[in-house]
Structure formats: structure tokens, C-alpha cells
Amino acid sequence: MNKSRLQQLVLEKLHADLAQAERAALTAYEAATHEENIAENKYDTLGLEASYLAAGQARRVEEIQQALAAWQQLVLRPFDEQRGIQLTSLVWLADARGGEQCLFLGPDGAGLKLQQDDQDIMVISPRAPLGQRLLGCNAGDEVQVQIGSSQQSYEVLRVC
Structure with missing residues (x-):
């Protein structure tokens, strides 16, 4: 089993997830800031709800970016029986x-x-x-x- 190829597959999936999350974050931001979502009274919460969604999507983008950075910096190591199962096993x-x-x-x-x-x-x-x-x-x-x-x-x- 090729660990380098597995690492590459993870990076490809994370890049795809990041692109999708960025699109979702942009859509949520546009909905939150659209003039039709401006509250007309104190009970109109559509804009507020859209802003919560935009914030959540932005956090998801940040989490994926952190995961990508961790996988890009990851050094693959061969299994060492003395240490047992470790990262990259x-x-x-x-x-x-x-x-x-x-x-x-x-x-x-x-x-x-x-x-x-x-x-x-x-x-x-x-x-x-x-x-x-x-x-x-x-x-x-x-x-x-x-x-x-x-x-x-x-x-x-x-x-x-």
C-alpha cells in the first residue's frame, strides 16, 4: 500500500471540500448581505439567520484550510515496531x-x-x-x- 498516494488522495479530497465550502460560504454571505434580507421589523430574522449560516460556513472553510496545512506538512514515516502505531500508520x-x-x-x-x-x-x-x-x-x-x-x-x- 502506497502511503504517499494515500496522502495525495487526502489532499485532493480536502481541496475539493475546500472549493465546495468556499462556494457555500460565498453564497451564504451574499444571502446575509442581500438587500431583500434586511429586517423590516424586530420579528424579521431572515438576515440574522443568513449571517449565522455565513459565519458557520466561514468556520468550515477555516477548518478545511487547517486540515490541508497539516496534511501538506505531514512527513510519512515507515512503521517502527518499537514505537508501535503512530501518525501515518x-x-x-x-x-x-x-x-x-x-x-x-x-x-x-x-x-x-x-x-x-x-x-x-x-x-x-x-x-x-x-x-x-x-x-x-x-x-x-x-x-x-x-x-x-x-x-x-x-x-x-x-x-x-
Whole structure:
């Protein structure tokens, strides 16, 4: 599995998300400042609601820009068994039912789904509960994560 290609796929997705978020932010800003949205009385909140939406969209643009910067500065490292799973590790897990998944531990952009060599790969960050539990683990280790009211158990199958 090519980690450099995975990093490039993440950057491409983040650039696409940024372009979409910037368009949404611009649309929301235009709606918030449009003359038809000026309040006619104290109960007319359309302009106020549009300004809240514009502020939220602007925050989303900033979050994506920060994620992009983190991924652009990321130095890919080979797996070191002494340190165990760290940032940029590619991890294959099996759950208690035998279902398998592949995770790429990255600095941000958690939840992104990638595909390489017909393998589905989910990006997670060390801030995620599962990401936290995986840090320092090696193949053969078992981790447990509390998700809502249920305890999930995973076995680390392999790491690179």
C-alpha cells in the first residue's frame, strides 16, 4: 500500500471540500448581505439567520484550510515496531464479528474515505477514541473502545 498516494488522495479530497465550502460560504454571505434580507421589523430574522449560516460556513472553510496545512506538512514515516502505531500508520483491524477494516492514521480530516488497490481505507485522527487507543499498539494487540453505550473490541491484524 502506497502511503504517499494515500496522502495525495487526502489532499485532493480536502481541496475539493475546500472549493465546495468556499462556494457555500460565498453564497451564504451574499444571502446575509442581500438587500431583500434586511429586517423590516424586530420579528424579521431572515438576515440574522443568513449571517449565522455565513459565519458557520466561514468556520468550515477555516477548518478545511487547517486540515490541508497539516496534511501538506505531514512527513510519512515507515512503521517502527518499537514505537508501535503512530501518525501515518496504516492499520488493518478485525472486529469481534470478523469484519475487517483498514485505517490510515492522519493529523486531521477524520472520516474521509479513500480507496486504493480495491481496498477501502478510512482516515482517522489520534484525537478519535479509536485513534487514541491504537497509539503504540502492534500487530496482534487487542483494543477496546467505548462507543456510546457499547464496548467495541478490535484486533490489530497488521500495520505498515
